[in-house]
Amino acid sequence: MKPDRTPMQRRPRLPPKPRTVERKVEQDPVEVFCRIRPAEIPGQEECIAEVDSRTVKLTPPNSSFAYRNGSAKEQLYKFERVFGPSSSQKELFSRVAMPLVSDLVNGRNGLLFAYGVTGSGKTYTMQGTPQDGGIIRRTLDVLFNSIQDYQASRFTFRPDGMNGFDAQSEVEAQNDRRKAAATPRLRPMAGGRTTRGRKDPPGSQDSSQRIPDTSRINSVDEDNVYSVFISYIEIYNNYLYDLLEELPETGPSRGLQTKIIREDAQHNMYVHACTEVEVKSPEDGLEVLYRGLKRRKIASTRLNCESSRSHSIFTIRLLQAPLDAQGEDVVTDKSAIVVSQLSLVDLAGSERNLRTKAAGDRIKEAGNINNSLMNLRICIEILRENQETGGNKKVPYRDSKLTHYFKNFFDGDGKVRMVVCVNPRSDDYDETLTVMKFAELASEVQIQRSQPARRDLGLPPGRRRANQLFKEVRKKLEDEVEGAGVEALEVDLAPIYSLAPDWPVLTSSTPGGLEEVISRLKAHLRKRLQSRERLEKNFWGTVAAMRSGIAEMEKENLVMKKELTSMRALYSDAMGRVRSLENLLHNAESANESLQRKLEDQAFLRDECEAVKEERDMAKVQSQIEKQRMKAKLRTKLEQEKMKLKSTLNTELHHQKSKIYQSQVKALKQALFSDKQTVPTAPLQPSTTSSSDTDLTAIPDKTPIKASTSDPKLNMTPASHRTPAVVNLRHRRSRSQGSDVWIDHRPTQEVPTGTVLQPNLHRRKSVTKLKSGDFTDPRTTNYCLTTQEQDSQGELETKLFKGEVLPTAGGGAQVVLRDVEILHQRDPLHHQSTPNRKRSSTEGTPLQDRGVWGSQKRPRV
Structure with a gap:
């Protein structure tokens, strides 16, 4: 049998997921357009050319980084539309911005970027000239051409300070207009000064030269009233500034104040406390634009920068509210107001410091601009990645003010378009290549299509x-x-x-008036029939639309019921799991409390043990300290006694060494360098005799005599100028007689003795000049020094100094002399009457001491 599962092991079966009708979300791509600026100098080298109406070709020049890097190649880029150098402002506006103005009138939002490097014509595209207006000028013209007959009176709508608007009655609007007329406004002047009540000439005195656009939007709801509000902000060094803010004449806050971005109740981003000016004509809108441009120029001068060093955002907000049932007054219900927005953005030009040679504040400005544009690119890359892979990666909108402010547009709150402006000159190739890659990336992003937020109040049309x-x-x-x-x-x-006209008069005072009455009645009935047919047609159309709507609602209702049933089942299962988990949590909390108490007891015992341990450790440390003090005291006393004893022994040893050294030197001098020797009488011996000193063992072996390695004779030095070598006492030789290796040190010009009485040298190495390696060789065991000289009688006297080679404690070697043989050679024919004498080492110059010759660890040859 299988063991029963515990409640934790049972897994509730999930009910099958109901089949829901998938609602297809309509999406629109980010439409990217390209505009090529005309060449500044005719005949100059160009890096970009128009292939067709949708394709451009980018060719790297010889001065580009790609050409020097060896990766230069021509590239083709596709856009929604390419506007060549000969394209007009009207053509560009009709294709790019006109659909956005139509969406603005119909209650949809729009966003238009002008993107490109510095000097590519972005500002000209957005503003243009009075004779040939840009996108902003033409947008104002077309908008007011469309709503001119349906505008609300001034102050009918008032901003509520939270990105919304309130509708006022006509009486309240009149009061506000009266107050505004009585209060002079502050208007900015050149140099940051202000003047009261003075009106700047619109367009810097170019309104007389302006050529307006006469286009209009035909899809305007005649039963609504419209009002236009304009705001103009600037993003500089990632800070927001309101260019329409009214500045006081004096005071500490004479400059522009930074603004912050907030989120309203509908999760829309807006600039808090931003000035919104209500305009009633294109001239008023252009006046607001020029006022913001003047303020921007003053701020740019104050900040020591150019106007292209910041992003400018010109926002048009269109309010539309329905009229009441009589078509007379505006509906003051706030929920009935529809607000649509169109933002026209002139982005700052991207550039490289290597080309522009920027320094100081310009480097900081360029860095902030590049960071802002880079964050815009990162957001678009992540959006494309989420759409292609189905991921849910977080988009870093808040990393810059630009992307944070337009977050709603990328989330599907409006249509997004971009105009990429390029300069064809070859010096801008590297920056233009980056712009093209970004444009290609942006064109692959899909934005959810927004629906106009209109509320049907059930009011009759017309x-x-x-x-x-x-x-x-x-x-x-x-x-x-x-x-x-x-x-x-x-x-x-x-x-x-009413639905139909009243009946005509059916009475007649004349007899012939009956036909007239009948004709009037026929005409009236004909009108009523026509009205009936029209109303019936409208009625059945409304009924059909209502039925289809009800059918769709019923379908959705059935689907929602199924989903609700499944969700209830899931909810009941989830509640069951929650209750079981709560029981487990209760049991776990009880066990946790028990373990917590045990842990506290253990912690208390541990603290007591730690306290006892600390006391023992302190006592142990104290005893160790006392021991260390006693050791130090005894060590000091021992060192003092050692120093005293060492001083005494060194003094005695010095005296003994001095005595021994003097006696050895005296004995060796007498034995080696004495010219007059006394030889006692002895029996006749062969012509060549040798004697061995048998008393050398009585010579102390601790006083060495140093000899030069280049002179076969011994070099005697005083004891005060040399240091005796120390014999390695652990050295013990255990070699046989046949394995001894001798160093036979002979003079350079040796007189052969011609005798068979040769020294007992078995394995020998004859040398005339000693080397350091001769003694340090571990195979060398013995040493023999041969000297020849004439005695006082003119005979040849040969002396053989024999010794043993011993290693020293310092790693070198030393020679300890053990025996001295003296050989005399006589002519038997010349000395026939002279008895043969043999002089032994004991009869000649007495040797009282033993000579030692040594080499150090590193002797120099």
Whole structure:
């Protein structure tokens, strides 16, 4: 049998997921357009050329980094539309910005970037000239051309300070207009000064030369009223500034104040406390634009920078609210107000410091601009990656003010378009290549299509026209009965709002008037039938639309019911798991409390043990300290006693060594360098005799005699100028007689003795000049020094000094002399009458001491 599972091991079966109707989300790509600036100098080298209406070719020049790097090749880039050097502002506006203005009127948001390197024509594309306006000028013209007849009176809408607007009644609007007329406004002047009540000439006195755009949008709802608000902000060094802010004449806050980005109740980003100016004509809008440009120029001078060092954002917000059922007043319900926004952004030009030779603050400005544009590119890359892989990677909108402010657009709150402006000159190739890559990347991003946020209040269409007709008829009737008083006006104007006209008069006072009555009745019935048919057609159309809507709602209702059933099942299972987990959590908390108490007891015992251990350690340390003190005291006393004893022994040893050295020197001098020797009488011996000193063992072996390695004779030096070698006492030789190796040190010019009585040298090495390696060789065991000289009788005297080679404690070697043989050679024919004598070492110059010759560890040859 299988063991029963515990409650933790049982897994509840999830109900099957209901089949839901997948709603396809419509998306639009980020539309990227390209505009090529005309050549500044005719005939100059160009790096970009137009291939067709959608393709450009980028060719690297010889001065580019790619050419020097060896990776130069021509590249083709595709856009929604390419505008060549000969394209006009009107053509560009009609293709790029006109659809955004149409969306603005229909309640949708839009965003348009002008992107490119410095000097590529971005500002000209956005602003243009008075004679040939850019996107901003033409947008204002087209917008006011479309809503000119449907504008609300000034102050009908007021900003609420939280990215929203409130609608006011006509009485409240009149009060605000009266207050505004009585309060002079602050207007900026050159140099940062202000003046009260003075109006700057619009467009810097170029309004007379301006050529407006006459285009208009036809899809304007006539039953709404419209109002336009404009704001103009700047992003400089990643700080937000309001270019329309009114500055006081004096005070500490004369300069522009930085603004912050906030999120409203609908999760839309906006600039807090930003000035929004209500405009009623294109001239008013251009006046606001020029005022912001002047403020921007003053701020640029104050900040020691150029205007292209910042991003400028010109925002147009269009408000539309429906009229009431009579078509007379505006509906003041805040939820009925539809706000649409169009942002026209002139991005700062990207550039490289290596080409521009920037220094000081310009390097900081360029770094902030490049960081802002780089963060925009990173956001677009992550958006594309999430769309291609289905991932949910976080997009870093908050890393810069630019992307943070336009976060809603990339999340699907409006249409996004971009105009890439390029300069064809070859010096801008490297920067243009980066711009092209970014444009290609941006064109691959899909943005969710936004829907206009309009609320259907159930009001009948044509209210404005009906109200205008009512006013015209009333005015006409009043003019006809002028002077008759109000009571004389017996016209009932209610039928204007009725479904059909009233019946005509059916009575006639004349007999022939019956036909006239019948004709009027026929005409009236014909009108009623036409009205009936029209109303019936509208009714059945409304019924069909209602039925289809109800059917769709029923389908969605069924799907939602199924989803609700499955969600309830999942909820009940989840609640069961939650209850089981709560029980387990309760048991775990109880066990945890028990373990916590045990842990506290263990911690208490551990603290006590630690305290006892610390006391023992302190006692141990104290005893060790006392021991160390006693050791130090005894060590000091021992060192003092050692120094005293060593001093005494060194003194005695010095005296003994001095005595021994003097006696050895005296003995060796007598034995080696004495010219007059006394030889006692002895029996006849052969012509060549040798004697061995048998008393050398009595010579002390601790006083060495140094000899030069280049002179076969011994070099005697005083004891005060040399240091005796120390014999290695651990050395013990255990070699046989046949394995001894002798160093036979002979003079350079040796007289052969011609005798068979040779020294007992078995394995020998004859040398005339000693080397350091002769004694340090571990195979060398013995040493023999041979000297020859004439005695006082003119005979040849040969002396053989024999010794043993011993290693020293310092790693060298020393020779300890053990025996001395003296050989005399006589002529038997010349000395026949002279008895043969043999002089032994004991009969000649007595040797009282033993000579030692040594070599140090590193002797020099």
